[in-house]
Amino acid sequence: MARKQGSHAGITGPKVREAALRLFARHGYAAVSMRQIAGDVGVQAGALYLYTPDKQTLLFDLMKSHMEELLAAWEAADTGGTPLDRLEAFARFHIRYHLDRPDNIFIAYMELRNLEPDNFAKVEGLRDAYEARLIDILDAGQADGSFAVPDTRLAAKAAISMLNGVTTWFREGGRLDRAAVETLYWDMLRKSVSA
Amino acid sequence: MARKQGSHAGITGPKVREAALRLFARHGYAAVSMRQIAGDVGVQAGALYLYTPDKQTLLFDLMKSHMEELLAAWEAADTGGTPLDRLEAFARFHIRYHLDRPDNIFIAYMELRNLEPDNFAKVEGLRDAYEARLIDILDAGQADGSFAVPDTRLAAKAAISMLNGVTTWFREGGRLDRAAVETLYWDMLRKSVSA
DNA sequence: GTCTATATTCTGATAGAC
């Protein structure tokens, strides 16, 4: 990365990232111009290039940061216990984390195809690492008989797809509140892997 | 729609739609230029405007057609029976239909944000109509005690999210074949709504 | 039914003033 690291670490750098995240999530990477991002931040288009070498790197940095923070947050949230305990912790963590950051999950799952091959491979690796945490839990439950999951790799993908879906429809102040949604999803997930 | 209906109904019209579908699914609506579509079909960019009034209408027509065909196909596939029978039919139909048309579901769920408000409302209405078919099945099962689904609207969304996920990772000739995938997903869905 | 040519606007990115 050719960005001048730290030397412009004022307030504008983070604002550029925030604006890019919001706009990419809302309209898609390809549909958003550097001028739009600049306008949102309140600077001219040329000024963006003080904070990122190019548009592609801006997207990649956002996705990479998101996945790394997601992984670190789960490591911190995983308190151990029985496979069932851990699966519940995972489900509730995943929903809560993503409802707090709807823009992040949007770009993490929808802009993969706009990454250049090298960047794609790196982000996909991080995503696989996160999925592997869930597979480990399912394997443990399958081994001790608390789950009946014939294919834990497929089940992990199915579970994450289901949980991710919540961000596409949940709206604050709607028919169901966060706690209710969290519990309803956990209830379905728990039963779906039950013995 | 200002397109000259039928008068150019040779072979190029369908080819334009096929190329647009494939390219939009692969790279995203905003990232694909009319020149790329034209190049893929083997005509010049200007010639596309004989088959569509503009790029936006091309996207909208693809999404609308897909949703209408999906609805009609399910109406034909729904053979009735117990709620459990119908849910199994729905799950297997949905997976099979979408694995046969990966490009369609890709744009149907990822390009909504690129539709203009009027077009968005129409496509969302069709999507809601499809979802309503699943809600009906869940309601019936909840009423006769064969399912335990406290919130059928949320459950329908969760189920469709889970089933849709299959298109993001399934590859022909991979570790699992279609029949195995279909059965594994159905098994999870069945348990997730079980009493 | 497709072509070439073109109008107009926008794109990502850079140079250099202040």
Added chain:
DNA sequence: GTCTATCAGAATATAGAC
């Protein structure tokens, strides 16, 4: 650290020849 000015190319869409 942000500005203005600008480059070179690509975007959608149209006009009119054949």
